[in-house]
Amino acid sequence: MMKTLISRRRLLKNGAAALAASTMPFGAAHAADKITIGAIYVGTRDDFGWNQSHAAAMDILRQVPGVSVVEEENVAETDAVAKSMESMINFDGANLILATSFGYYNPFVLDIATQYPGVQLRHCAPLWNPDTDPQNAGSYFSYLNQAHYVNGVAAGLSSISGKLGFVAAKPVQTVLSNCNSFLLGARSVNPNATVQVIFTGSWSMPVREAEATNALIDAGCDVISCHVDSPKVVIETAEARGVKTCGHNADQRDLAPNGFITGAESNWSTTYKIYADALMKGETVPNLIAGGYHNDMVMNTPFGAGATPDARAAATAAIKGLKGGKPIYVGPLKDNTGKIVIEGEVDNYAPELETMNYLLEGIIGSTT
Structure with missing residues (x-):
């Protein structure tokens, strides 16, 4: 199949x-x-x-x-x-x-x-x-990883610390692709940016999502993104602590009037x-x-108050690049155990990306 x-x-x-x-x-x-x-x-x-x-x-x-x-x-x-x-x-x-x-x-x-x-x-x-x-x-x-790449671009320029957080459901290919693309977007504008990921183990577990968000903020992350069914808890928890956010799946601007940057939407x-x-x-x-x-099968949520002027400009340019076929994955790229996982330039729809089972170098976390 x-x-x-x-x-x-x-x-x-x-x-x-x-x-x-x-x-x-x-x-x-x-x-x-x-x-x-x-x-x-x-x-x-x-x-x-x-x-x-x-x-x-x-x-x-x-x-x-x-x-x-x-x-x-x-x-x-x-x-x-x-x-x-x-x-x-x-x-x-x-x-x-x-x-x-x-x-x-x-x-x-x-x-x-x-x-x-x-x-x-x-x-x-x-x-x-x-x-x-x-x-x-x-x-x-x-x-949707393409829109998460744009999230990363905007997050990388909206963050002060360069430490980004990602609340994820499970370490399956689609989630890993979104997390890795988020990192590469951030590093395209800030080569020193890092992403710390916490897996909750469930597509919908509000208590764990709140705990993961707070743990990432306590670890120094000043922008939080996610891949869970409903980002509502993640966005609201971060907003309550004065931390910026990038969304997933739907428009969450109303949940974070002060810190929302943009979001990845189908x-x-x-x-x-x-x-x-x-x-x-x-x-x-x-x-x-x-x-x-x-x-026109993915889009990014309109910018919120958390997006800096530089972030808006760079994210808009990134969208233009993706529409023109600019690749997200350009090797050599290592996973966070030091193994080379991508040798050269990879098309955004390349079959090899469908078997992704790793987190890239620059991501703090484990798939196990």
């Missing part, structure tokens, strides 16, 4: 249109004046995090003529999600369902896609296998509009959509 996904990722430079053209049709499609799109969230739609990022995109989708939106919050990764999807299909007439939590895919999305071949289902993680999975299913995801509305447009026109709905800054 991974080999197939990687080969498709090489199409990213051609943008979403090329990805759409590369997908397999699920059957005859017909133009429609009205469509219904459903979205299912594992938590609340106003969590200042993962679920809110999707809900904000659905709010944008509501403004598209002919599109109706149905949503359900707090749906567990159990057969509850299957029941929610069936309800959206049978009672709301959903043409497309967006399953936004990792555990929704197997077996639930796969089973519902098989039972309802005329309905499209798309899951937010790179799990769809074109060789084995239903053709009315699919995946979408974003390379721009899910780009993908959702592509889906809606295809359904309305009766065209094939892309099975796989992925990307970063070059095809």
Whole structure:
């Protein structure tokens, strides 16, 4: 499965249109004046995090003529999600369902896609296998590490000490990529910058997140960033102690009116509009959509009061560079045990970055 996904990722430079053209049709499609799109969230739609990022995109989708939106919050990764999807299909007439939590895919999305071949289902993680999975299913995801690199640029120029903190859930590839990219962004403007990371062991553990934030501040970090489902506790804890922050997943500016710098966000509305447009026109709905800054699938939260003028200018320039294909990972780079992990320049969508299992030199912490 991974080999197939990687080969498709090489199409990213051609943008979403090329990805759409590369997908397999699920059957005859017909133009429609009205469509219904459903979205299912594992938590609340106003969590200042993962679920809110999707809900904000659905709010944008509501403004598209002919599109109706149905949503359900707090749906567990159990057969509850299957029941929610069936309800959206049978009672709301959903043409497309967006399953936004990792555990929704197997077996639930796969089973519902098989039972309802005329309905499209798309899951937010790179799990769809074109060789084995239903053709009315699919995946979408974003390379959020690009926006975390921009976070790092802004943090590096907004910090006085050069000591940055990162509250992380688990040492899996996506989290490590965001943390490493954050460091490289900071070091692009301050070569002496360091990042201290604390793993909480859970995607959502507010008490541990508060403890980790306080521990990083006590260790001298004057900017805190994170990768947890909802950064609300991290941002508010740091703000209460007068420490600056960079956000993750959604817009957290209102939580930190004094110290917020910027944040890393996925721009899910780009993908959702592509889906809606295809359904309305009766065209094939892309099975796989992925990307970063070059095809408007990631963005950074507008600057807050914590961003210095130099930070704003440098972060804006970094975004321009990423849109033009400037690489984040340029070797030789060592991990924080002294081993060379990247020899030369690596494209931002290179398959080798998908197996990242290390923390770079300059990061204080361990994956074990």
